[in-house]
Amino acid sequence: MMYKVIVVDDELYVRKGIINLIDWSSLSFSICGEAENGQEALQLIEKLKPELVLVDIRMPICDGLELIRRVREESEYQPEFIVISGYHDFVYAQQALRYNVSDYILKPVDEQELRKALIKSAAQLMEKQLLSLTNDKPLDNSLLDTLVSGVQSEVALTQISQQLQLPINASYYYMMIECHNQLYGDANYKQTIIQGMQKNADAHSLFKGLRFHLQHDKLIGCIVQATMMQHASKTIEDENLQLIKEWIEEQLHTEVTLYIGRQIDNLVELTSSYKQSIEAISHKYAEYDKGYIKYDNIVNLPLYYFDLPNEVYAKLLLLIEEGNIEGSVQLTESIFNKFKEERYAPSAVQNALTRITISIINTIRQMNGDENNIKEINTALNWHKEFTHPHHIKAFFKQFFELAASYISQLRGASAKGSIDKVKQYIDAHFTENINLKSIAAKFYMNSVYLGQLFRKNYGTYFNDYLLTLRIDLAKKLLRTTDLRMYEIAEKVGFQNADYFVTQFEKKEKLTPTDYRNQLMGKK
Secondary structure (H helix, E strand, C coil): CCEEEEEECCCHHHHHHHHHHCCHHHHCEEEEEEECCHHHHHHHHHHHCCCEEEEECCCCCCCHHHHHHHHHHHCCCCCEEEEEECHHHHHHHHHHHHHCCCEEEECCCCHHHHHHHHHHHHHHHHHHHHHHHHCCCCHHHHHHHHHHHCCCCHHHHHHHHHHHCCCCCCCEEEEEEEECCCCCCCHHHHHHHHHHHHHHHHCCCCCCCCEEEECCCCEEEEEEEHHHCCCCCHHHHHHHHHHHHHHHHHHHCCCEEEEECCCECCHHHHHHHHHHHHHHHCCCCCCCCCCEEEHHHHCCCCCECCCCCHHHHHHHHHHHHHCCHHHHHHHHHHHHHHHHHCCECHHHHHHHHHHHHHHHHHHHHHCCCCHHHCCCHHHHHCHHHHCCCHHHHHHHHHHHHHHHHHHHHHHHHHHHHHHHHHHHHHHHHHCCCCCCHHHHHHHCCCCHHHHHHHHHHHHCCCHHHHHHHHHHHHHHHHHHHCCCCHHHHHHHCCCCCHHHHHHHHHHHHCCCHHHHHHHHHHHC
């Protein structure tokens, strides 16, 4: 990081001399402005927000001491100050110390003295910056944030190295730890866990070199000194990785996967190993049967970023709609095998599973259902926030597809009940017409065999028996209340043939229509 500097002196040649005296960038500084008096400097400080101001004591309009006082007492923005003064102003310059100036330099400015003062200021600025970065987080974690982001200043790197007890000129790996359960609550809880791990690691001879780094979601970063993993063979190195994995799982009480960047030979290069560990995470669906993934093992392997074939979605949705649980489980297993074999990227996996979920929601809505009646629907839409291990994701979706199939079956039953009720209402209103099972099935866009089965299931009688009962009941009423002839009654109740009407009436009532009427007349 470069710190911005303003040089304030009323003598132009002095300002230019100071600016040209040293290589500012080598000390993590850059000149951003100049001013010839304190009044101009005040405006520049508000505008440019420099981290450091080099200011002469004696200047017109507003001298250096007044400038410092006004900034300290009136300004929200607080840069560091280095005071420049002549020998005879030394006592005067000492008054500035009560305003917490970083240092003071006597004129004429000496290169080594200025360099020494700037190194001191850089250290103060770095500490100030790190403290502001913490935002109530532990300092070590903020230092690690800075370290993996890339440290440009040697002074800052030295401070970080000392604070973290990590030698600058040593070899390291950056390792990302992914936790596979509901381990974390808020950030404070995460930090408590990490602090406990760090304490236990420091007390353990094998794991003393580990430094844990708070990350987002279910990730914990870890700096591993290479000496912990360097042995005569790759097998032993892998054995040590397994030991570290087992120790971390014991500490966290959960299964974890490790993602390891390449070894780097200097602390300043840690950012590259950090980025590689993140890249290794993108191969998790192809390598999920392993407890750890090393960047060196996946660096040249391509990832698949495209979609599943449309026929896969269609087949899975059909199985779910049909309630074929066994088939949907087998296809889900096949889909996850495809993720692995074709090395699907996490984004491609997320898109695929989201698309399947949305297809199920669309089916439910088309059936006038509410997807929120499936208790796991929100988890299905946001599974990537809850699950991290592909095994757990696969197990969840197998369960979710079963729940979806069950709910769709309920909707289909309700829909069928609604449809058959409408069929019955239609029969009740039109039984005197020339209707039959086939014609009604066609009217309601249903299979006639299915309609017959559905009618019997819901009303406990066959369609033809129900239709005949309606017609015979009306015929009996007409026989009781009118003197219509048999062919007239047959036509009015829906029979096209009077002889067939008589046959059906006798079959159901055990006497002919004429006998039924005569019985009634005889009773009178």
